[in-house]
Amino acid sequence: MPELPEVETVRSGLEDLLVGKSIVNVSFAYPRMVLTGADQLAQLAEGQTFQAIRRRGKYLLLDLDEHVIISHLRMEGKYLSFPSGQVPANKHFHAFFDLSDGTTLVYQDVRKFGTMEMLVKGEEEAYFQARKLGPEPTVEEFDLATFKSRLQASKKSIKPYLLEQTLVVGLGNIYVDEVLWASRVHPLRPSNSLKPSEIKCLHEQTIGILALAVEKRGSTIRSYKNAFGEIGTMQDFLKVYGRTGQACPRCQTSISKLKVGGRGSHICPKCQKI
DNA sequence: TTTACTGTTGCAGT
């Protein structure tokens, strides 16, 4: 489910559900999802208490007493909660956290792309640094001058570059198409061909669209119901994503779809020229 | 039935 707004919605739900609760038992139906070792994660987590639930980009951080679990939902990861003992059988349930309040937190992931890692508290900074994560998409963190100089130094196509999470974190395939459309920038434009006015617009729209989507609690696209992050209404506000063949809200030209860096990309061919 | 597509990331190849 995740781009930043959906992950933030999940974070908020987990915060309400988990903080202050302790972990009685952890088990995995799909141990390979734990990159640092399922047995070790379970052993270290049992008996600990959730102190806070944080987010960095599209990563969730579950703070325990001495450790932090880094959870990435990738394409389809979800969290669910059931009364312990009433967890239904489901072949896509991969992780189970039995809590002190008699509930079980379940991690569900049809495609099994999602991961968990157990770090010692404090190691997460190095973890994100190693991945070269960019700033959060806020006016406080996301510096326009830095963004501009990095774009002007690169020949990469703008859309794949924005998806790298190194210029700024949080954009995925939905919101990057929305930001590019709002900025009238074609996804294949070389970064160093962008005018200062276009860069400023990309910067503003990235902050603005992701903030709006957080406010709308994310988009619910082609997913099941009843899981954190799937109560969003942002899909009703999308201008181009998933609207192939429909009219551009600005000029009425038919929205077209092309492949950019292997990802389906929605553009208005009149508003967004190469 | 086959093929292409899907809200992600990281790796192997050139």
Added chain:
DNA sequence: AACTGCAACAGTAA
């Protein structure tokens, strides 16, 4: 170093 394609996996739609 910079770029591309693809793999991890399962389901759905054409």
